[in-house]
Amino acid sequence: MPIIHLDESPPASPCADRRGAERYPSGQDASCHPTSALDSTPVLVKDVSIHGVGLVSSRRFEPGTILVLELAESAPSAVNVLARVVRIVPQKDGHWLAGCVFLNEVSEEEFTAFRAERNRTASDGRRAGVRLPAYRLAVCRAVGVGTLGRWTTEVRDASPEGMGLILAVAVEVGVQLRVEMPATGDEPARTELVKVIRREPLPDGKWLLGCQVVSVAPRVPAAPAVTGRRR
Numbered sequence: 001m002p003i004i005h006l007d008e009s010p011p012a013s014p015c016a017d018r019r020g021a022e023r024y025p026s027g028q029d030a031s032c033h034p035t036s037a038l039d040s041t042p043v044l045v046k047d048v049s050i051h052g053v054g055l056v057s058s059r060r061f062e063p064g065t066i067l068v069l070e071l072a073e074s075a076p077s078a079v080n081v082l083a084r085v086v087r088i089v090p091q092k093d094g095h096w097l098a099g100c101v102f103l104n105e106v107s108e109e110e111f112t113a114f115r116a117e118r119n120r121t122a123s124d125g126r127r128a129g130v131r132l133p134a135y136r137l138a139v140c141r142a143v144g145v146g147t148l149g150r151w152t153t154e155v156r157d158a159s160p161e162g163m164g165l166i167l168a169v170a171v172e173v174g175v176q177l178r179v180e181m182p183a184t185g186d187e188p189a190r191t192e193l194v195k196v197i198r199r200e201p202l203p204d205g206k207w208l209l210g211c212q213v214v215s216v217a218p219r220v221p222a223a224p225a226v227t228g229r230r231r
Contacts, residue, residue: 021049024115029072034065048114052101053083060096061085067100077113081106093160136181143176155181163194165209171196176214
């Protein structure tokens with residue numbers, strides 16, 4: 001990758017440059033981190049032009065932040081570029097849209113990789129909405145009278161309509177789960193009620209559950225202590 005001088009000034013009007021260039025939808029998975037830190041954040045590339053890129057993220061990046069952006073392995077070719085955040089827009093689902101300008105001209109191969117249709121499995125096509133990688137630990141339990149069990153789960157991806165959960169337990173399709181996600185980073189704690197609509201075995205013996213969000217689950221008060229009855 002060519003050498004970038006981080007003290008270079010941004011274009012006089014980067015937003016105007018972006019508006020003057022044609023944007024193309026992307027949908028590629030990627031990850032990025034500020035040049036001043038190493039903690040990587042998964043992002044979704046919403047669109048791209050010859051001047052910049054739009055990134056959807058659960059993390060808010062301040063305007064002026066320089067990001068190291070790398071496409072995921074599902075992309076047709078490796079891409080690793082630097083981009084500067086020029087605007088940040090909150091989204092209705094709690095995520096953030098970061099408008100970024102490239103610090104260097106991207107190559108034809110890199111631009112093609114950004115524009116390429118992401119390789120999707122058959123199950124991906126059945127998902128509603130755009131799902132972002134989450135990698136967030138949570139606790140879930142089956143909902144219903146007489147159900148037992150409380151399991152630690154990994155939230156693999158999430159959207160307003162659904163989420164993917166990784167569990168060590170093969171939960172049946174149709175079962176409703178109460179998923180409790182603790183606060184982490186910039187994201188507050190939240191609880192959701194979901195319904196399992198598909199399940200897939202993983203090579204490590206765990207299960208990937210495709211779930212549809214039913215509603216935000218209300219908090220259930222603690223049950224009163226059961227006392228024995230006198231005869």
